[in-house]
Amino acid sequence: MQHRSKLTRWKERGSLRFPFFLLMKGVDLIRTERSRRTLAFYLMVSPWVVVFAFFGLYPLFYGLYLSFTNFIGFNIDRLRLVGLQNYKNVFSDTDAIYSLGRTIYIAIVYVPIGTAVGLLLALLLNRSIRGMGIYRTIFYLPSIVPLVSVGLMFRFLYADKDGIINTILKFFHLPALNWLGYDYATLSLVIMLVWGAGGGILINLAGLKGISRDYYEASSIDGASSFQKFFRITLPLMTPVIFFNLIMGFIGALQMYIQPILLTGTRLLDPPIRPNYFYAVHAFQQVFAFQRFAYGMALLWIMFVVILLLTILIFTTSRYWVHYETDQEG
């Protein structure tokens, strides 16, 4: 209380003296060992805190503020607050609702498949056979190829009736498909995404390596089959890793933006074909193609809420299917 009143007194005496007061308090604080440690901690985190505050928090909340204005790119000097109008517009924007539906659809289709493929590959690569390092490199390779290259590569694979995939189909007397057309565009995108599912191999392998061999040896003695070992030991003990992959996968899928554009467009502002017109693409289009900055911000804040809700939902369900060894022991 005494400290607070001293602070108030310093403030009252004049602004010039206040920084000096802060400096003196600082000097006061570093006199003890604990204070020195605190100072060291704050000094070390301060670059990150400053950068995060200015380049993370500030734009984030400035974007939130803009979402309540009529900003369309050129009227920053005469912004008008429009209340919740931009948020209301989202719910009457058929493209926003459509793209949100397609985004949730692709997330529901791709994320479980991608997670399962990642786990399956990790199981295969967890065996002790010759040349395993080479196999691991090969399967992990797609995740380090730049997205732009992946997009271009798949565009050529899928391209017109003389594209590589259609040439193979024709070789087997199967009809050529319009892979990037209306009917198959989403399937083509899912295939491209699953091709890169090896990105989860590292974390899955780490999870598998963390499972004690004792469980498998004990189950072998009890006569468990490979399937039983997988479903009774591996899968339950991998659920924390699967849970993590699911959360990250869903967040990534809901924010998906560049992949569908790369498949069919040549410029960032080229909208992808309708079935692959996702929510983040719609937001980007509104901001940069139509310069509806305020509306774009409202779209993105709604996306933030949707992601938050879905994440909470997955977290809530996790208590029923995620098994932590530490909890079990506790």
Add this chain to the structure above:
Amino acid sequence: MKKKGYLLLGLIMAVGLTACGNNKSGSETNSPVKEGNESQQASPSDKGGKDADPIVVRFNINNDEISTEQIKQFEDDNPGIKIQREDTDATKLAAQLATGEAPDIIRISGVNDTPSYVIRGIAMDLTPFIQKSSIIREDDLGPATNVFRFDGKVQGQGPIYGIPKDWSPDYTVWYNKKLFEAAGVPIPDASQPMTWKELFELSKKLTITEGDTIKQFGLGILGKSEADLPWLMTYLLSKGVTLSSSDFSSIDYDKPEVKEGLGLWVDAVKANVGPNQINQDKAAWGGEIFLTDRAAMMLSGYWFSGLLRNDEHTKTHLDDFGMLPAPIAEGGKRVSPTGSATGAIINKATKHPEETWKVYEWYFGGKLAEERAKGGWGVPAMKHLVEMLPQTTEFDKQAFKVLQGELNYSNDVLEVNPYLLNGDALLKKHLTPVYFGKSMLDEAMKQLNKDASTLLKEGMSAAQK
């Protein structure tokens, strides 16, 4: 302890900020050149010790439209000015405009962008500069400059906000004689325009398929062979139909003439007359297939003759190519407008208008304009340069003759609603499901009206002072 911690954090951040501030001011003081967006105090007209520092004029233009040698020559002749060329990038420019960081000279499409840049207060009125200039004279400016005029209500009237680099009546048709022969189709008469319907019918006849494979396309255009907004407005100009109300507050795509014009394109796309989303041909634009003898016709302006003269594959047999007048709408009047007229405006926020104008005048007038005219890459903005267009070979003569005829019909300006930014993207978005048979034109036009109406409302509301 917590309180002390917060206090310390505040102190550290304050120190950090002070350090950042010092650093910034230090770098500004030591900066060798002044940026175009610096404060007014940095102007060369200032009296002080910085007079020797050159002014940097940021010029938004593509790499292939200005050479480093040309820039160097300008800088040698004008030691007080440096040109910083910046690539055109619509996304980046949108962000720069929103944050007040846009270049001093901004490359735009005169037809599509001028009214919107004027209404948004970005374009500077160049009329006073032109009136004082001995290089660019107002009475020498050709009809395409009118697309850079806007009086707040009518495009084509009022102050001049820009000058085209060069321009073309953009809906003329180029043909490849050999591919017409391959399809057994006679070349149309170059003295009379076809109707658009005739052009699309001709394109279908010229499209040759073998099984699933398209061996020869009938028609290429500047992008995928699908409808775009400038084409629609050209069609409507011929029909004498407008879409926007006089105050731009509303727009109506749900008109029979719109559906008639777009219906021609929907049929053409379904007939695969050119690369499109259905056939997924890898060509990014029609030029790719026309220059490689895969398309019999190309819908493009006079500037395309420059490409034909310079392309490695076509320049050896130019006599195989020729130009036809721009088609007209069925029952419509003859028009041959420019669909773009690429040029530039000067950013009203530039801190160095005189130096920026000097760069502008140098690029859009004088020697560089003459060089562009001699290359035949487009019709010069200034009338006295038109005679410099190539007229040596038979190919040159044929194209020049057709062009002369077209120039008589190039005075009309395409209708553009300044509050509807990127109406082209909006149109294409709604047409795609129609091409794939997933929607009907009626439904697409209703949706287009709804979207356009929202954009107009927001645009007009934001423009109110």
